[in-house]
Amino acid sequence: MAGNSERRGAKRKTGSKKGQVVGSGGQRRKGLRGKGPTPVATDRPGHPATRRARSATKQSGTGGNGPAVRSRSPRDAGRTAPARKDRAKVETVAGRNSVVEALRAEIPASALYVAERIDSDDRIREAIKIASRRSIAVLEAPRTELDRLTDRAVHQGIALTVPAYVYAHPDDLLARAETTAEPGLFVALDGVTDPRNLGAVVRSAAGFGAHGVVVPARRSAGMTPSAWKSSAGAAARLPVAQATNLTRTLQDYRSAGVFVVGLDGDGDVALDGLELATSPIVVVVGSEGRGLSRLVRETCDLVVSIPMSAGTESLNAGVAASVALYEISRRRRTG
Numbered sequence: 001m002a003g004n005s006e007r008r009g010a011k012r013k014t015g016s017k018k019g020q021v022v023g024s025g026g027q028r029r030k031g032l033r034g035k036g037p038t039p040v041a042t043d044r045p046g047h048p049a050t051r052r053a054r055s056a057t058k059q060s061g062t063g064g065n066g067p068a069v070r071s072r073s074p075r076d077a078g079r080t081a082p083a084r085k086d087r088a089k090v091e092t093v094a095g096r097n098s099v100v101e102a103l104r105a106e107i108p109a110s111a112l113y114v115a116e117r118i119d120s121d122d123r124i125r126e127a128i129k130i131a132s133r134r135s136i137a138v139l140e141a142p143r144t145e146l147d148r149l150t151d152r153a154v155h156q157g158i159a160l161t162v163p164a165y166v167y168a169h170p171d172d173l174l175a176r177a178e179t180t181a182e183p184g185l186f187v188a189l190d191g192v193t194d195p196r197n198l199g200a201v202v203r204s205a206a207g208f209g210a211h212g213v214v215v216p217a218r219r220s221a222g223m224t225p226s227a228w229k230s231s232a233g234a235a236a237r238l239p240v241a242q243a244t245n246l247t248r249t250l251q252d253y254r255s256a257g258v259f260v261v262g263l264d265g266d267g268d269v270a271l272d273g274l275e276l277a278t279s280p281i282v283v284v285v286g287s288e289g290r291g292l293s294r295l296v297r298e299t300c301d302l303v304v305s306i307p308m309s310a311g312t313e314s315l316n317a318g319v320a321a322s323v324a325l326y327e328i329s330r331r332r333r334t335g
Contacts (some may be wrong), residue, residue: 090110090161090162090163090164091161091162091163091164091165091224091225091228092149092150092151092159092160092161092162092225093159093160093161093162093225093228093229094146094150094153094154094155094156094158094159094160094225094228094229095153095154095155095156095158095228095229095232096121096123096124096127096156096157096158097123097232097233098160098228098229098231098232098233098235099112099123099127099158099159099160099233100123100126100127100130100233101232101233101234101235101236101237102160102162102228102233102236103126103127103130103131103134103136103160104130104233104236105233105236105237106134107162107163107236108162108163109131109134109136109160109161109162110136110137110161110162111136111137111138111139111160111161112127112128112131112136112137112138112139112158112159112160113139113140113141113145113146113149113158113159113160113161114127114128114138114139114140114141114157114158115140115141115142115143115146115155115157115158116140116141116142116143118157118158119157123158124157124158127158127160143157146158146159149161150225151225153225153226153229154229165222165223165228165235165240167223167240167241167242168212168239168240168241168242169241170214170241170243170249170252170253171252172212172239172241173186173211173212173214173239173241174253174256174258176211176212176239177211177212177280180211182209182332183278183279183280183281183332184211184258184280184281184282185208185209185210185211185280185281185282185283185325185328186210186211186212186213186214186253186258186281186282186283187201187205187210187212187213187214187282187283187284187285187321187325188213188214188215188243188246188249188250188282188283188284188285189201189213189214189215189216189220189221189284189285189317190216190246190284190285190286190287190292190293190296191216191219191220191286191287191290191293192215192220192221192285192286192287192317193219193220193221193287194221194316194317195221195222195223195224195226195227195230196226196227196229196230196318197221197230197316197317197318198213198215198221198222198223198227198230198231198317199226199227199228199229199230199231199232199234199235199318200230200231200317200318200319200321200322201213201285201317201318201321201322202227202230202231202234202235202238202240203230203231203232203234204318204321204322204325205234205238205321205325206231206234206237206238207234207325208322208325208326208328208329209329210238210325212238212239212240212241213238213239213240213241214240214241214242214243214246214249214282215240215241215242215243216242216243216244216245216246217242217243217244222242223235223240230318246296247295247296247299250282250284250296250299250300251299253282254299254301257280258280258281258282259276259279259280259281259282259301259302260281260282260284260299260300260301260302261274261276261281261282261283261284261300261301261302261303261304262283262284262286262292262296262297262300262302262303262304263283263284263285263286263292263303263304263305263306263320263321263324264286264291264292264297264303264304264305265291265305265306265314266303266305267302267303267304267305268302268303268304269302269304269305270304270305270306270307271304271305271306271307271323271324271327272307272327273304274302274304274327274328274331276301276302277327277328277331277332278331278332281328283321283324283325283328284296284300285317285320285321285324286317287317288314288315288316288317291314304324306320306323306324
């Protein structure tokens, strides 16, 4: 009956473990005791770091007192360190014209990358044909992969991996000019740091019959994939030399009978009055902002300016070189 505390099961027996007891943690107090700080990975039996340390100790033969072994994190267990890509040894030529010209020039190449579902034209077909004939791997890749390979250059769906550009020596350009009937014609760049300007100069130099381009080894643009792209493949036909000291190289050219002519807005004479055009000549182009450096300007035999309309301060290096080379080429044709 209700309220009868004497009925069976109405009272908990003494020593029963069922139900709650007064206080918290009373049932498993021992289980809540701390076990001290967590041991480091190399002191925990069965841990991957411990096994690697033991294996390294056995291989070195130093026993337990050998030098400490620096272990990687557990998530790196079983992985090998990826080989570091040496960017100084591999470059990528991007763009349809640049790739075709590089393949025509038989520049050593390791792989030709073509975008998936690309709109094929004569240049794409020729590039694939030449690459297949030369046993160069032809790989189809998504455009995202081509963007990564070319550092997001305008690749037009095709790219070619080639060794790093091999620069000529400035003396090689003089030797190249001696094998032709035309007087030597060279272009030197002073402080031009934009590779696209360098590529444009190489393209113009090749188009107007120059025998080579000289660039300084420091503080100057180099023949990067961007320069290859801007040259539209002309870099495969025209040598680019690298000078350790541009001023000294220009002095050597003067000693070899080559006139040094600088381009500057404050020139001594106008370009259309250049009487040295039919002689061996090296045209020196400075940067758009700073122009020719002091030492290079003092080395020049003559400094000329390009006549321009009032209000136009200067031209970039690529355009200035093109105008000067055209005028020299025109004078040489007309005598």
